[in-house]
Amino acid sequence: MQMTQHHRDTLRALLTWRRDVRHFRSEPVSDAELDMLRAAMDSAPSVGNARPWRVLRVVDPDLRARVRDDFVRENARAAEGYSKARRADYLALKLAGLDEAPEHLAVFTETAPSEGAGLGRQTMPQTLEQSTAMAIHALWLMARACNLGVGMVSIIDPDRIARLFDAPPSWRFTAYLCVGRAAFDDDTPLLHRASWQENTTTRWEQR
Amino acid sequence: MQMTQHHRDTLRALLTWRRDVRHFRSEPVSDAELDMLRAAMDSAPSVGNARPWRVLRVVDPDLRARVRDDFVRENARAAEGYSKARRADYLALKLAGLDEAPEHLAVFTETAPSEGAGLGRQTMPQTLEQSTAMAIHALWLMARACNLGVGMVSIIDPDRIARLFDAPPSWRFTAYLCVGRAAFDDDTPLLHRASWQENTTTRWEQR
Numbered sequence: 347m348q349m350t351q352h353h354r355d356t357l358r359a360l361l362t363w364r365r366d367v368r369h370f371r372s373e374p375v376s377d378a379e380l381d382m383l384r385a386a387m388d389s390a391p392s393v394g395n396a397r398p399w400r401v402l403r404v405v406d407p408d409l410r411a412r413v414r415d416d417f418v419r420e421n422a423r424a425a426e427g428y429s430k431a432r433r434a435d436y437l438a439l440k441l442a443g444l445d446e447a448p449e450h451l452a453v454f455t456e457t458a459p460s461e462g463a464g465l466g467r468q469t470m471p472q473t474l475e476q477s478t479a480m481a482i483h484a485l486w487l488m489a490r491a492c493n494l495g496v497g498m499v500s501i502i503d504p505d506r507i508a509r510l511f512d513a514p515p516s517w518r519f520t521a522y523l524c525v526g527r528a529a530f531d532d533d534t535p536l537l538h539r540a541s542w543q544e545n546t547t548t549r550w551e552q553r
Numbered sequence: 554m555q556m557t558q559h560h561r562d563t564l565r566a567l568l569t570w571r572r573d574v575r576h577f578r579s580e581p582v583s584d585a586e587l588d589m590l591r592a593a594m595d596s597a598p599s600v601g602n603a604r605p606w607r608v609l610r611v612v613d614p615d616l617r618a619r620v621r622d623d624f625v626r627e628n629a630r631a632a633e634g635y636s637k638a639r640r641a642d643y644l645a646l647k648l649a650g651l652d653e654a655p656e657h658l659a660v661f662t663e664t665a666p667s668e669g670a671g672l673g674r675q676t677m678p679q680t681l682e683q684s685t686a687m688a689i690h691a692l693w694l695m696a697r698a699c700n701l702g703v704g705m706v707s708i709i710d711p712d713r714i715a716r717l718f719d720a721p722p723s724w725r726f727t728a729y730l731c732v733g734r735a736a737f738d739d740d741t742p743l744l745h746r747a748s749w750q751e752n753t754t755t756r757w758e759q760r
Contacts, residue, residue: 403757461750
């Protein structure tokens with residue numbers, strides 16, 4: 347399968363226009379779109395071909411409300427850690443789209459999968475969580491290709507979330523994803539636009 | 554920026570034909586291609602827009618040889634953990650392309666970046682390593698779009714590798730990547746073809 351300039355340009359556009367979305371419109375995500383997101387995850391690299399990601403589609407309003415409560419509490423706690431001036435900037439940022447996003451996905455990593463028979467993860471067990479992160483990125487890009495936005499919420503207590511969903515002891519909470527149509531498109535991160543953290547250049551050093 | 558069926562089909566093809574490559578041809582990777590890989594990484598999501606990935610392009614033959622030695626040692630140790638029959642299967646797998654791949658990248662995560670001012674990672678510091686994993690996945694897909702293969706080597710001792718490269722204390726070793734032209738294309742993982750671990754179906758449960 348020979349790829350062309352066309353493939354490179356298309357991937358470049360998807361990478362450029364993918365954002366961490368916190369402003370959603372309310373239109374639902376279709377089952378066909380959810381199927382494409384799941385298929386994209388299942389095409390991600392995984393150590394030992396173990397596919398350790400576990401996904402809960404959260405539809406119960408009470409569960410959603412409790413996740414939101416956790417975000418509000420942890421976000422307030424995080425704000426306390428900043429100086430007064432910086433705190434005002436922090437609180438002015440909208441850091442989650444939990445109220446508006448039509449789809450919520452709680453993503454976990456199976457830390458002791460039988461799949462893969464341990465291959466590739468004896469010395470670096472973190473490869474399992476790396477696999478789940480890559481699967482989330484694959485979902486994120488396919489969502490963008492479907493004109494859907496994804497917001498990754500990490501300002502929550504991972505142990506409390508695992509208990510809330512009654513996750514098996516071997517599951518580690520990885521991320522909470524909000525999915526829906528973005529209220530607007532942008533080719534630049536919100537934190538750069540808001541002057542919180544501008545885009546930095548990463549160097550590759552040679553050894 | 555409205556995406557179309559064409560974007561979805563192109564991404565689907567890239568996801569489908571991306572492999573963990575262990576069989577490389579020797580042709581060099583061009584500087585222009587390396588620039589595209591770096592740009593892809595820099596378009597990955599990162600917590601607080603911190604871009605915590607740090608990449609060392611490894612060209613020194615002695616450093617490469619010492620990484621290879623580490624792989625050989627850790628691979629032998631991993632093999633010991635299997636039953637006799639399974640061990641023969643394990644040893645028959647080619648798990649790294651360290652000898653043939655023209656480019657080697659040692660990827661680390663800065664676990665205490667000033668960028669981002671801590672935003673989004675108070676409760677889940679693992680978001681930094683998730684960011685680096687996603688950046689590797691972005692590089693991986695762009696490599697495939699450039700008709701380059703990537704192999705991610707995790708059967709090495711992360712602390713020994715960090716010492717080998719004299720990494721700062723705040724850097725955590727994430728992955729060692731082999732990059733070059735793949736000896737063959739495939740739409741199916743090698744571990745599935747080799748009957749080590751077949752592709753499994755992941756379910757999404759509802760809560």
